[in-house]
Amino acid sequence: MPRELSTERLTLRPFMPDDVDWHLGLLGERDAPAPTRAENEAAVLHASSAWTDGGIAPYVVTVTRGAQAVGYCGLIVGRATSDAPGIAYELFRRDHGNGYATEAATAVVAAAGTGRARLWSTVRAWNVPSLNVLAKLQFSQDHSTFDDRGELIWLKREL
Numbered sequence: 001m002p003r004e005l006s007t008e009r010l011t012l013r014p015f016m017p018d019d020v021d022w023h024l025g026l027l028g029e030r031d032a033p034a035p036t037r038a039e040n041e042a043a044v045l046h047a048s049s050a051w052t053d054g055g056i057a058p059y060v061v062t063v064t065r066g067a068q069a070v071g072y073c074g075l076i077v078g079r080a081t082s083d084a085p086g087i088a089y090e091l092f093r094r095d096h097g098n099g100y101a102t103e104a105a106t107a108v109v110a111a112a113g114t115g116r117a118r119l120w121s122t123v124r125a126w127n128v129p130s131l132n133v134l135a136k137l138q139f140s141q142d143h144s145t146f147d148d149r150g151e152l153i154w155l156k157r158e159l
């Protein structure tokens with residue numbers, strides 16, 4: 001993947017070690033126990049080192065005009081594989097509803113096409129905004145799995 005992607009309004013750049021503070025704030029908005037600062041530091045360092053090593057890693061999404069991080073978006077291995085990775089995104093609540101996730105993820109899907117046959121995404125069945133983003137990106141539902149948190153929908157996008 002290129003180190004940086006630009007869209008009309010957004011710049012997507014690699015994670016850096018000093019992205020810990022805003023990332024901690026973002027994950028603190030989840031309706032789930034937030035990871036500790038140490039876990040956050042490890043996650044940010046992992047994403048930042050993956051960029052250095054040429055691995056699979058999400059981008060930090062910033063509004064180009066302000067340069068402030070609005071969240072992250074990019075490829076992850078996650079529940080998928082490095083050959084056919086997953087796409088993930090998460091934005092601060094204050095930045096929802098502006099089309100940023102769709103705009104960022106569209107750029108990621110376009111850049112991911114080189115050398116990959118497909119992308120996956122796994123989404124909880126209740127997560128309508130995320131399912132809407134994936135529908136706009138032409139992901140289609142493949143199958144569901146179930147765990148103690150309920151239904152997890154697997155969607156795929158042929159590239």
Ligand SMILES: CC(C)(COP(=O)(O)OP(=O)(O)OC[C@H]1O[C@@H](n2cnc3c(N)ncnc32)[C@H](O)[C@@H]1OP(=O)(O)O)[C@@H](O)C(=O)NCCC(=O)NCCS
Nearest residue numbers: 089090091096097098099100101102122123128129130132
């Ligand atoms: C999922 C997420 C990244 C979407 O970000 P976003 O920038 O607001 O998304 P977009 O504006 O590009 O598109 C969201 C779409 O869902 C729609 N939507 C938003 N909330 C909705 C709701 N409660 N019910 C139905 N549709 C909804 C929007 O109208 C939009 O569709 P449209 O363009 O057809 O109007 C954001 O909600 C988020 O960070 N959620 C928490 C983390 C998360 O769930 N990540 C995904 C894990 S799989």
